[in-house]
Amino acid sequence: MKNLSQSFRSLFFSTKCSVCGKYIETTTQYICHECFKVLRRKSEIKNIDNYYFLYYYDEDIKKIITDYKLKNRKGLSKEISILIKKPLKELIREKRINIVIPVPISRNRMKERGFNQVEEILKELRIGYKTIDRVKDTEHMYSILEEKKREENIKKAFRNNWVNANEKNILIIDDIVTTGSTIKEVVNEIRKKNFPKEIYVFSIAMSKFFKK
Template sequence: MSINIIEKNFGKIYFGNYKKRILFYSEKEKIDIVVSVPVSKKRKSQRGFNQVDEILNYLETKYCKIKRTKNTKKMALILDEEKRKKNIKGAFEISEGIDFNNKNILIVDDIVTTGATLKEIKNEILQSSKIKNLNIIVFCLAAAKEIKKSKGEI
Protein backbone atom coordinates (compact mmCIF):
# COMPACT_ATOMS: atom_id res chain seq x y z
CA MET A 1 0.00 0.00 0.00
CA SER A 2 1.44 3.34 -0.96
CA ILE A 3 1.66 6.39 1.29
CA ASN A 4 -0.63 8.25 -1.09
CA ILE A 5 -3.50 5.81 -0.50
CA ILE A 6 -2.97 5.96 3.28
CA GLU A 7 -3.04 9.78 3.17
CA LYS A 8 -6.25 9.83 1.12
CA ASN A 9 -8.00 7.37 3.43
CA PHE A 10 -6.78 9.25 6.50
CA GLY A 11 -8.06 12.51 5.00
CA LYS A 12 -11.50 11.03 4.34
CA ILE A 13 -11.80 9.72 7.89
CA TYR A 14 -10.23 12.80 9.52
CA PHE A 15 -12.20 15.40 7.60
CA GLY A 16 -15.35 13.29 7.47
CA ASN A 17 -15.40 13.52 11.28
CA TYR A 18 -15.00 17.32 11.11
CA LYS A 19 -17.83 17.59 8.60
CA LYS A 20 -20.14 15.66 10.92
CA ARG A 21 -19.20 17.91 13.84
CA ILE A 22 -19.64 21.14 11.89
CA LEU A 23 -23.05 19.94 10.68
CA PHE A 24 -23.98 18.91 14.22
CA TYR A 25 -23.07 22.31 15.69
CA SER A 26 -24.62 24.16 12.77
CA GLU A 27 -27.94 22.44 13.42
CA LYS A 28 -27.71 22.49 17.23
CA GLU A 29 -26.81 26.18 17.44
CA LYS A 30 -28.90 27.19 14.39
CA ILE A 31 -25.86 28.70 12.68
CA ASP A 32 -26.63 31.38 10.09
CA ILE A 33 -23.09 32.34 9.06
CA VAL A 34 -19.81 30.42 9.05
CA VAL A 35 -16.70 32.63 9.18
CA SER A 36 -13.23 31.50 8.16
CA VAL A 37 -10.31 32.99 10.10
CA PRO A 38 -8.06 34.58 7.47
CA VAL A 39 -4.29 34.39 7.23
CA SER A 40 -2.21 37.43 6.34
CA LYS A 41 -1.40 38.21 2.71
CA LYS A 42 2.24 37.48 3.43
CA ARG A 43 1.50 34.04 4.90
CA LYS A 44 -0.95 33.23 2.12
CA SER A 45 1.63 34.10 -0.53
CA GLN A 46 4.24 31.94 1.25
CA ARG A 47 1.90 28.95 1.58
CA GLY A 48 -0.28 29.55 -1.42
CA PHE A 49 -3.47 28.92 0.56
CA ASN A 50 -5.43 29.51 3.76
CA GLN A 51 -5.68 26.17 5.53
CA VAL A 52 -9.06 26.97 7.11
CA ASP A 53 -10.54 27.90 3.71
CA GLU A 54 -9.15 24.69 2.24
CA ILE A 55 -10.72 22.61 5.00
CA LEU A 56 -14.10 24.33 4.62
CA ASN A 57 -13.93 23.91 0.83
CA TYR A 58 -13.09 20.22 1.24
CA LEU A 59 -16.03 19.86 3.62
CA GLU A 60 -18.26 21.66 1.09
CA THR A 61 -19.26 24.18 3.76
CA LYS A 62 -20.56 27.57 2.65
CA TYR A 63 -18.69 30.34 4.51
CA CYS A 64 -17.91 34.02 4.36
CA LYS A 65 -14.49 35.57 4.41
CA ILE A 66 -13.36 38.52 6.45
CA LYS A 67 -10.27 40.51 5.55
CA ARG A 68 -6.90 40.31 7.26
CA THR A 69 -5.57 43.85 6.98
CA LYS A 70 -2.35 43.46 8.93
CA ASN A 71 0.63 41.16 8.50
CA THR A 72 1.08 40.06 12.09
CA LYS A 73 3.91 38.11 13.64
CA LYS A 74 3.23 34.38 13.85
CA MET A 75 1.15 33.85 16.97
CA ALA A 76 2.93 30.57 17.71
CA LEU A 77 6.12 32.56 18.31
CA ILE A 78 4.46 34.83 20.89
CA LEU A 79 3.90 33.14 24.23
CA ASP A 80 2.76 36.12 26.31
CA GLU A 81 -1.02 36.63 26.15
CA GLU A 82 -0.82 40.45 26.31
CA LYS A 83 1.72 40.52 23.49
CA ARG A 84 -0.57 38.27 21.43
CA LYS A 85 -3.46 40.70 21.95
CA LYS A 86 -1.29 43.63 20.90
CA ASN A 87 0.00 41.73 17.85
CA ILE A 88 -3.48 40.89 16.56
CA LYS A 89 -5.14 44.23 17.46
CA GLY A 90 -6.70 45.83 14.37
CA ALA A 91 -5.78 42.93 12.11
CA PHE A 92 -9.26 42.27 10.70
CA GLU A 93 -11.89 44.07 8.68
CA ILE A 94 -15.41 42.93 7.96
CA SER A 95 -16.24 42.89 4.27
CA GLU A 96 -19.12 45.08 3.16
CA GLY A 97 -22.36 43.25 2.64
CA ILE A 98 -21.98 40.80 5.51
CA ASP A 99 -24.85 41.25 7.94
CA PHE A 100 -24.18 39.77 11.37
CA ASN A 101 -27.23 41.31 13.06
CA ASN A 102 -29.39 38.73 14.84
CA LYS A 103 -27.28 35.90 13.44
CA ASN A 104 -25.73 32.86 15.03
CA ILE A 105 -22.10 32.79 13.92
CA LEU A 106 -19.68 29.87 13.70
CA ILE A 107 -16.03 30.97 13.52
CA VAL A 108 -13.68 28.28 12.22
CA ASP A 109 -9.99 28.42 13.13
CA ASP A 110 -7.24 25.84 12.96
CA ILE A 111 -5.60 26.35 16.36
CA VAL A 112 -6.77 28.27 19.43
CA THR A 113 -4.16 28.99 22.06
CA THR A 114 -5.23 32.03 24.11
CA GLY A 115 -8.28 33.10 22.10
CA ALA A 116 -6.74 36.47 21.17
CA THR A 117 -7.48 36.07 17.45
CA LEU A 118 -11.08 35.05 18.11
CA LYS A 119 -11.62 37.93 20.54
CA GLU A 120 -10.28 40.39 17.97
CA ILE A 121 -12.59 39.00 15.28
CA LYS A 122 -15.52 39.21 17.70
CA ASN A 123 -14.66 42.86 18.48
CA GLU A 124 -14.47 43.70 14.79
CA ILE A 125 -17.84 42.04 14.12
CA LEU A 126 -19.37 43.99 17.01
CA GLN A 127 -17.93 47.29 15.75
CA SER A 128 -18.91 46.73 12.12
CA SER A 129 -22.42 45.59 12.93
CA LYS A 130 -23.05 48.10 15.72
CA ILE A 131 -24.68 45.42 17.82
CA LYS A 132 -24.05 44.74 21.47
CA ASN A 133 -24.58 41.03 21.73
CA LEU A 134 -23.67 38.11 19.52
CA ASN A 135 -24.06 34.39 19.62
CA ILE A 136 -20.68 33.11 18.48
CA ILE A 137 -19.66 29.48 18.44
CA VAL A 138 -16.05 28.51 17.72
CA PHE A 139 -14.94 25.39 15.90
CA CYS A 140 -11.22 24.65 15.92
CA LEU A 141 -9.05 21.71 14.96
CA ALA A 142 -6.88 22.01 18.06
CA ALA A 143 -7.03 24.00 21.28
CA ALA A 144 -4.47 24.59 23.99
CA LYS A 145 -5.20 22.86 27.26
CA GLU A 146 -5.34 26.23 29.04
CA ILE A 147 -8.15 27.56 26.84
CA LYS A 148 -10.21 24.43 27.47
CA LYS A 149 -9.80 24.62 31.23
CA SER A 150 -9.83 28.28 32.15
CA LYS A 151 -10.98 30.51 29.33
CA GLY A 152 -13.90 28.77 27.65
CA GLU A 153 -15.37 31.98 26.21
CA ILE A 154 -14.33 34.55 23.68
Protein backbone atom coordinates in the same frame (compact mmCIF):
# COMPACT_ATOMS: atom_id res chain seq x y z
CA MET B 1 1.25 -11.66 -4.98
CA LYS B 2 2.82 -8.36 -5.78
CA ASN B 3 4.37 -8.04 -9.19
CA LEU B 4 7.52 -6.11 -9.83
CA SER B 5 5.83 -2.95 -11.02
CA GLN B 6 3.72 -2.87 -7.87
CA SER B 7 6.81 -3.19 -5.72
CA PHE B 8 8.42 -0.34 -7.56
CA ARG B 9 5.28 1.68 -7.16
CA SER B 10 5.24 1.25 -3.41
CA LEU B 11 8.89 2.19 -3.25
CA PHE B 12 8.37 5.50 -4.95
CA PHE B 13 4.76 6.24 -4.26
CA SER B 14 4.43 6.02 -0.56
CA THR B 15 4.12 8.60 2.17
CA LYS B 16 5.05 8.76 5.81
CA CYS B 17 2.16 8.89 8.26
CA SER B 18 1.96 12.42 9.67
CA VAL B 19 1.40 11.04 13.16
CA CYS B 20 3.59 7.94 13.66
CA GLY B 21 6.00 8.24 10.71
CA LYS B 22 5.23 4.77 9.37
CA TYR B 23 5.24 4.39 5.58
CA ILE B 24 1.85 4.11 3.92
CA GLU B 25 1.61 2.69 0.38
CA THR B 26 -0.36 5.54 -1.08
CA THR B 27 0.09 9.10 -2.17
CA THR B 28 -3.43 10.20 -1.41
CA GLN B 29 -3.34 9.54 2.34
CA TYR B 30 -1.19 11.09 5.00
CA ILE B 31 -2.44 9.34 8.10
CA CYS B 32 -2.11 5.56 8.50
CA HIS B 33 -5.09 3.38 9.29
CA GLU B 34 -4.15 2.82 12.94
CA CYS B 35 -3.53 6.48 13.72
CA PHE B 36 -6.72 7.47 11.93
CA LYS B 37 -8.70 5.04 14.09
CA VAL B 38 -7.28 6.61 17.26
CA LEU B 39 -8.06 10.13 15.99
CA ARG B 40 -11.60 9.08 15.15
CA ARG B 41 -12.10 7.79 18.66
CA LYS B 42 -10.80 11.01 20.21
CA SER B 43 -12.81 13.30 17.95
CA GLU B 44 -15.71 13.95 20.27
CA ILE B 45 -16.97 17.51 20.37
CA LYS B 46 -16.19 19.37 23.59
CA ASN B 47 -16.82 22.93 24.63
CA ILE B 48 -15.88 25.71 26.98
CA ASP B 49 -18.89 28.02 26.83
CA ASN B 50 -19.27 29.05 23.19
CA TYR B 51 -15.89 27.61 22.16
CA TYR B 52 -16.36 24.17 20.59
CA PHE B 53 -13.47 21.92 19.62
CA LEU B 54 -12.59 18.33 18.75
CA TYR B 55 -9.16 17.77 20.24
CA TYR B 56 -6.99 19.05 22.99
CA TYR B 57 -3.80 20.26 21.35
CA ASP B 58 -1.70 17.16 21.96
CA GLU B 59 1.29 15.79 20.05
CA ASP B 60 -0.75 13.86 17.46
CA ILE B 61 -2.98 16.69 16.35
CA LYS B 62 -0.04 19.08 16.52
CA LYS B 63 1.90 16.94 14.03
CA ILE B 64 -1.07 16.81 11.68
CA ILE B 65 -1.75 20.55 11.74
CA THR B 66 1.97 21.37 11.37
CA ASP B 67 2.30 19.03 8.37
CA TYR B 68 -0.87 20.43 6.85
CA LYS B 69 0.05 24.08 7.24
CA LEU B 70 3.81 24.22 7.17
CA LYS B 71 5.05 21.12 5.38
CA ASN B 72 3.14 21.42 2.18
CA ARG B 73 0.70 18.62 2.89
CA LYS B 74 -2.39 20.35 1.59
CA GLY B 75 -3.89 16.93 0.87
CA LEU B 76 -4.36 16.43 4.60
CA SER B 77 -7.45 18.63 4.30
CA LYS B 78 -9.31 15.55 3.06
CA GLU B 79 -8.51 13.44 6.11
CA ILE B 80 -9.10 16.31 8.53
CA SER B 81 -12.45 16.91 6.82
CA ILE B 82 -13.50 13.32 7.41
CA LEU B 83 -12.68 13.70 11.10
CA ILE B 84 -14.61 16.92 11.65
CA LYS B 85 -17.49 16.48 9.22
CA LYS B 86 -20.15 15.02 11.48
CA PRO B 87 -19.55 17.09 14.64
CA LEU B 88 -19.18 20.35 12.69
CA LYS B 89 -22.32 19.83 10.62
CA GLU B 90 -24.24 18.87 13.75
CA LEU B 91 -23.07 22.01 15.53
CA ILE B 92 -24.15 24.18 12.58
CA ARG B 93 -27.58 22.57 12.62
CA GLU B 94 -28.02 22.56 16.37
CA LYS B 95 -27.02 26.20 16.91
CA ARG B 96 -28.92 27.34 13.81
CA ILE B 97 -25.82 28.95 12.39
CA ASN B 98 -26.55 31.49 9.67
CA ILE B 99 -23.02 32.55 8.74
CA VAL B 100 -19.72 30.65 8.93
CA ILE B 101 -16.58 32.79 9.01
CA PRO B 102 -13.09 31.23 8.79
CA VAL B 103 -10.30 33.20 10.48
CA PRO B 104 -8.41 34.84 7.61
CA ILE B 105 -4.65 34.50 7.28
CA SER B 106 -2.29 37.33 6.44
CA ARG B 107 -1.07 38.12 2.95
CA ASN B 108 2.43 36.91 3.83
CA ARG B 109 1.10 33.64 5.16
CA MET B 110 -1.01 33.24 2.03
CA LYS B 111 2.10 33.76 -0.08
CA GLU B 112 4.10 31.19 1.89
CA ARG B 113 1.38 28.58 2.08
CA GLY B 114 -0.80 29.26 -0.92
CA PHE B 115 -4.04 28.42 0.84
CA ASN B 116 -6.12 29.20 3.89
CA GLN B 117 -6.11 26.02 5.95
CA VAL B 118 -9.67 26.45 7.23
CA GLU B 119 -11.23 27.51 3.92
CA GLU B 120 -9.72 24.42 2.28
CA ILE B 121 -11.53 22.19 4.78
CA LEU B 122 -14.82 24.07 4.41
CA LYS B 123 -14.61 23.66 0.63
CA GLU B 124 -13.94 19.97 1.10
CA LEU B 125 -17.07 19.72 3.29
CA ARG B 126 -19.13 21.93 0.97
CA ILE B 127 -19.94 24.32 3.79
CA GLY B 128 -20.60 27.84 2.55
CA TYR B 129 -18.77 30.67 4.30
CA LYS B 130 -18.19 34.39 4.23
CA THR B 131 -14.88 36.11 4.62
CA ILE B 132 -13.59 39.08 6.52
CA ASP B 133 -10.30 40.72 5.60
CA ARG B 134 -6.94 40.48 7.27
CA VAL B 135 -5.47 43.95 7.07
CA LYS B 136 -2.34 43.48 9.12
CA ASP B 137 0.57 41.14 8.50
CA THR B 138 1.26 39.78 11.93
CA GLU B 139 4.06 37.75 13.46
CA HIS B 140 3.44 34.01 13.68
CA MET B 141 1.28 33.70 16.77
CA TYR B 142 2.89 30.42 17.78
CA SER B 143 6.20 32.21 18.19
CA ILE B 144 4.73 34.59 20.75
CA LEU B 145 4.10 33.08 24.13
CA GLU B 146 3.28 36.08 26.20
CA GLU B 147 -0.43 36.81 26.30
CA LYS B 148 -0.05 40.61 26.27
CA LYS B 149 2.19 40.50 23.20
CA ARG B 150 -0.20 38.17 21.38
CA GLU B 151 -3.00 40.63 21.97
CA GLU B 152 -0.85 43.52 20.76
CA ASN B 153 0.23 41.57 17.67
CA ILE B 154 -3.29 40.74 16.55
CA LYS B 155 -4.89 44.07 17.41
CA LYS B 156 -6.78 45.68 14.51
CA ALA B 157 -5.66 42.83 12.27
CA PHE B 158 -9.14 42.22 10.82
CA ARG B 159 -11.67 44.25 8.95
CA ASN B 160 -15.23 43.33 8.22
CA ASN B 161 -16.23 45.01 4.99
CA TRP B 162 -18.83 42.60 3.71
CA VAL B 163 -20.55 40.49 6.32
CA ASN B 164 -23.84 41.71 7.70
CA ALA B 165 -24.09 39.83 10.97
CA ASN B 166 -27.15 41.58 12.36
CA GLU B 167 -29.59 39.20 14.05
CA LYS B 168 -27.53 36.26 12.82
CA ASN B 169 -25.94 33.30 14.54
CA ILE B 170 -22.28 33.36 13.64
CA LEU B 171 -19.73 30.53 13.74
CA ILE B 172 -16.07 31.51 13.59
CA ILE B 173 -13.74 28.68 12.59
CA ASP B 174 -10.02 28.33 13.21
CA ASP B 175 -7.62 25.39 13.23
CA ILE B 176 -6.18 25.93 16.71
CA VAL B 177 -7.37 28.17 19.50
CA THR B 178 -4.43 28.92 21.77
CA THR B 179 -5.13 31.77 24.15
CA GLY B 180 -8.19 32.94 22.27
CA SER B 181 -6.78 36.40 21.49
CA THR B 182 -7.17 35.98 17.71
CA ILE B 183 -10.79 34.93 18.08
CA LYS B 184 -11.52 37.78 20.48
CA GLU B 185 -10.19 40.23 17.90
CA VAL B 186 -12.39 38.71 15.17
CA VAL B 187 -15.39 38.91 17.49
CA ASN B 188 -14.63 42.58 18.30
CA GLU B 189 -14.46 43.40 14.62
CA ILE B 190 -17.77 41.66 13.85
CA ARG B 191 -19.49 43.39 16.77
CA LYS B 192 -18.15 46.81 15.83
CA LYS B 193 -20.89 47.59 13.34
CA ASN B 194 -23.22 44.63 13.80
CA PHE B 195 -25.47 43.12 16.42
CA PRO B 196 -25.30 39.39 15.92
CA LYS B 197 -27.66 37.13 17.83
CA GLU B 198 -24.91 34.81 19.04
CA ILE B 199 -21.30 34.11 18.16
CA TYR B 200 -19.87 30.60 18.44
CA VAL B 201 -16.38 29.32 17.79
CA PHE B 202 -15.26 25.98 16.38
CA SER B 203 -11.67 24.78 16.17
CA ILE B 204 -10.00 21.48 15.39
CA ALA B 205 -7.83 21.79 18.49
CA MET B 206 -7.85 23.73 21.72
CA SER B 207 -4.78 24.53 23.75
CA LYS B 208 -4.65 24.02 27.47
CA PHE B 209 -3.53 27.65 27.78
CA PHE B 210 -6.94 28.82 26.75
CA LYS B 211 -8.89 30.78 29.29
CA LYS B 212 -12.17 32.46 28.56
